[in-house]
Amino acid sequence: MTIDRRTMLRAGMAMFSGAAIEAAPARPSRTVLRRIATEEAWSTPEHVAALCAIGQTGWDNLDARSWGKVTTTSQLARRLVDVDERGRVMQALGIDMHVLSLTSPGVQMFGREQAVAMAATANDRLSEIVRSQPSRFAGLASFAPQDPARAAKEMERCIRELRLNGFIVNSHTENEYLDLPKYWEIFEAAEALDAAIYLHPRAPADTMAKPYADYEMQAAIWGFQAEVGVHAMRLMLSGVFDRFPKLTLVLGHMGENVPFHLWRTDHWYERRRASAVSKLRPSELFKRNILITTSGVEHAPALRYAIEVLGADRIMWAIDYPYEEMAPSVSFMNDVAISEEDRAKVFHQNAERVFHIAPA
Amino acid sequence: MTIDRRTMLRAGMAMFSGAAIEAAPARPSRTVLRRIATEEAWSTPEHVAALCAIGQTGWDNLDARSWGKVTTTSQLARRLVDVDERGRVMQALGIDMHVLSLTSPGVQMFGREQAVAMAATANDRLSEIVRSQPSRFAGLASFAPQDPARAAKEMERCIRELRLNGFIVNSHTENEYLDLPKYWEIFEAAEALDAAIYLHPRAPADTMAKPYADYEMQAAIWGFQAEVGVHAMRLMLSGVFDRFPKLTLVLGHMGENVPFHLWRTDHWYERRRASAVSKLRPSELFKRNILITTSGVEHAPALRYAIEVLGADRIMWAIDYPYEEMAPSVSFMNDVAISEEDRAKVFHQNAERVFHIAPA
Numbered sequence: 001m002t003i004d005r006r007t008m009l010r011a012g013m014a015m016f017s018g019a020a021i022e023a024a025p026a027r028p029s030r031t032v033l034r035r036i037a038t039e040e041a042w043s044t045p046e047h048v049a050a051l052c053a054i055g056q057t058g059w060d061n062l063d064a065r066s067w068g069k070v071t072t073t074s075q076l077a078r079r080l081v082d083v084d085e086r087g088r089v090m091q092a093l094g095i096d097m098h099v100l101s102l103t104s105p106g107v108q109m110f111g112r113e114q115a116v117a118m119a120a121t122a123n124d125r126l127s128e129i130v131r132s133q134p135s136r137f138a139g140l141a142s143f144a145p146q147d148p149a150r151a152a153k154e155m156e157r158c159i160r161e162l163r164l165n166g167f168i169v170n171s172h173t174e175n176e177y178l179d180l181p182k183y184w185e186i187f188e189a190a191e192a193l194d195a196a197i198y199l200h201p202r203a204p205a206d207t208m209a210k211p212y213a214d215y216e217m218q219a220a221i222w223g224f225q226a227e228v229g230v231h232a233m234r235l236m237l238s239g240v241f242d243r244f245p246k247l248t249l250v251l252g253h254m255g256e257n258v259p260f261h262l263w264r265t266d267h268w269y270e271r272r273r274a275s276a277v278s279k280l281r282p283s284e285l286f287k288r289n290i291l292i293t294t295s296g297v298e299h300a301p302a303l304r305y306a307i308e309v310l311g312a313d314r315i316m317w318a319i320d321y322p323y324e325e326m327a328p329s330v331s332f333m334n335d336v337a338i339s340e341e342d343r344a345k346v347f348h349q350n351a352e353r354v355f356h357i358a359p360a
Numbered sequence: 361m362t363i364d365r366r367t368m369l370r371a372g373m374a375m376f377s378g379a380a381i382e383a384a385p386a387r388p389s390r391t392v393l394r395r396i397a398t399e400e401a402w403s404t405p406e407h408v409a410a411l412c413a414i415g416q417t418g419w420d421n422l423d424a425r426s427w428g429k430v431t432t433t434s435q436l437a438r439r440l441v442d443v444d445e446r447g448r449v450m451q452a453l454g455i456d457m458h459v460l461s462l463t464s465p466g467v468q469m470f471g472r473e474q475a476v477a478m479a480a481t482a483n484d485r486l487s488e489i490v491r492s493q494p495s496r497f498a499g500l501a502s503f504a505p506q507d508p509a510r511a512a513k514e515m516e517r518c519i520r521e522l523r524l525n526g527f528i529v530n531s532h533t534e535n536e537y538l539d540l541p542k543y544w545e546i547f548e549a550a551e552a553l554d555a556a557i558y559l560h561p562r563a564p565a566d567t568m569a570k571p572y573a574d575y576e577m578q579a580a581i582w583g584f585q586a587e588v589g590v591h592a593m594r595l596m597l598s599g600v601f602d603r604f605p606k607l608t609l610v611l612g613h614m615g616e617n618v619p620f621h622l623w624r625t626d627h628w629y630e631r632r633r634a635s636a637v638s639k640l641r642p643s644e645l646f647k648r649n650i651l652i653t654t655s656g657v658e659h660a661p662a663l664r665y666a667i668e669v670l671g672a673d674r675i676m677w678a679i680d681y682p683y684e685e686m687a688p689s690v691s692f693m694n695d696v697a698i699s700e701e702d703r704a705k706v707f708h709q710n711a712e713r714v715f716h717i718a719p720a
């Protein structure tokens with residue numbers, strides 16, 4: 001690791017003063033790094049239409065409520081579907097690659113048979129996009145947790161035949177979390193395939209929805225981290241990572257608050273170790289089995305905290321397009337005051353390793 | 361602010377390396393600072409007995425479950441009640457003052473009449489302790505949100521007659537949060553009395569309990585932050601702080617994850633500003649109306665993050681005795697690599713200002 005004295009001093013000053021590092025003099029020119037964005041939502045017209053239709057059913061569910069505000073002719077729908085528009089913006093901004101994934105909540109709000117079929121269709125379409133522009137797009141495959149056995153089969157197909165790069169799952173399915181043993185086939189498949197699972201947000205499950213149902217709190221402003229955070233904690237405490245020691249999980253949004261709480265989590269885990277299910281200390285497990293991404297969080301102190309506590313090898317860049325804009329995310333990652341070695345890890349090296357993307 | 365070069369370099373290094381600052385050479389001797397611990401649980405034998413009794417009722421509630429494991433003869437019960445033992449440990453460790461408060465969930469699990477009476481009795485007893493040892497103890501008064509009008513009256517009595525230092529409330533009451541307008545009398549009273557309200561944890565409300573009901577997750581390891589976090593967010597988004605601009609709220613446990621999410625909260629608030637109820641940006645409001653304490657979090661990176669993002673004027677030291685031990689909390693706050701000016705603010709100056717404690 002190379003850190004020049006000036007960088008170190010600036011970092012130290014910022015810690016004490018709260019001064020905006022971004023206001024420091026422009027950084028000297030340097031090698032342009034490869035930029036791989038790792039949580040980039042995508043969809044098909046059919047999938048968007050199905051989600052918008054769910055939004056019109058009156059289903060008393062927070063995700064249904066959110067989709068009730070989206071139409072198939074909205075800007076959001078267009079940007080999810082239009083790969084060419086996306087590519088032009090990427091090119092203009094010097095973004096080398098989007099790791100695409102079916103937008104949340106994926107297939108997880110549909111009935112079992114529909115969900116299984118939808119995932120297969122979406123994965124086929126995604127693999128066509130990746131094959132047609134392999135230097136620009138990679139893809140995370142979807143599966144239907146509603147049917148764990150067929151999910152495991154689809155996961156194998158997506159890696160071995162479609163050559164996709166990993167998986168995405170949008171937190172709970174029918175208000176259940178993946179720590180239930182009936183879902184462990186999914187983790188067994190992911191570990192055997194050496195493919196990471198991105199644990200992406202959706203709104204809080206019905207079983208915890210009520211406090212999040214006001215002030216539009218169910219989504220990115222607060223509800224998403226609550227939903228994924230409790231899911232991640234359940235997985236960490238359930239023994240999943242004892243049973244599947246090589247499983248890799250990815251959390252977006254700077255880790256959904258789990259890293260900021262990790263000392264306290266460890267502390268109470270130690271005090272209850274005798275009765276704990278997982279034999280691994282949460283922070284040990286986190287640094288071995290979990291990575292985080294920067295999606296939707298352009299906040300230098302949070303990134304530096306994460307680097308200090310988790311290490312730069314555990315953090316990947318992500319935009320969260322089209323829910324977030326590409327340009328500010330690139331600017332943030334270009335300019336944030338971290339070492340150049342760490343910047344390269346976050347911008348592309350970790351993504352290449354975790355998602356098996358060939359180096360440029 | 362005085363920062364010597366060595367301190368700054370150590371801080372900068374730690375940011376990049378994750379190296380244990382605690383392993384650095386012993387700090388040079390310096391003035392011993394006054395130490396005021398601000399989230400220190402206390403109880404009466406009658407209150408402990410009533411909570412233990414609730415734990416035996418079979419009530420399907422996460423706090424009831426926790427209290428079902430406590431007995432009136434336990435070490436916890438003794439340490440909550442025994443002020444003399446507490447004082448001896450404080451003296452041995454050089455802790456000048458505990459700001460005492462009735463242990464969670466206070467009076468909030470009892471029926472309205474019982475809760476109102478219990479709060480008054482507990483406040484009387486607390487004020488006796490404070491009057492008998494005014495240099496060693498301060499006190500935060502309890503009230504029964506079950507009856508907002510009588511709560512406001514009791515609040516006035518506690519400040520004007522009993523001369524207590526502020527208030528404590530343990531998150532939800534009967535699964536309701538204080539952003540509901542029927543509770544605003546409580547905030548009106550607190551603002552008029554210039555007395556802060558400590559928003560203390562209890563386990564997640566029944567309306568969000570299920571995902572937190574396994575792996576002993578309902579308490580400090582994860583559930584507490586989820587419960588207080590959503591409560592704090594509801595208050596921040598509800599317009600309470602527009603209506604009561606001088607209201608002061610205190611969050612324990614390094615802010616219950618709200619500070620780590622503050623950039624993202626602001627970002628989504630801005631995107632929905634047109635439909636937002638509160639006219640204040642969450643981070644503006646936080647830095648004006650909310651303080652945090654270090655209770656139960658002896659983690660240098662988290663404290664430094666909080667200082668950088670919120671400012672050292674917004675952070676107070678707390679132990680969380682008897683749920684946490686006093687000695688490691690003192691050692692942490694003595695030795696953590698922050699500026700001496702900030703250490704004085706966190707160890708005592710902010711507590712003196714917020715809780716109206718006379719300087720030593």
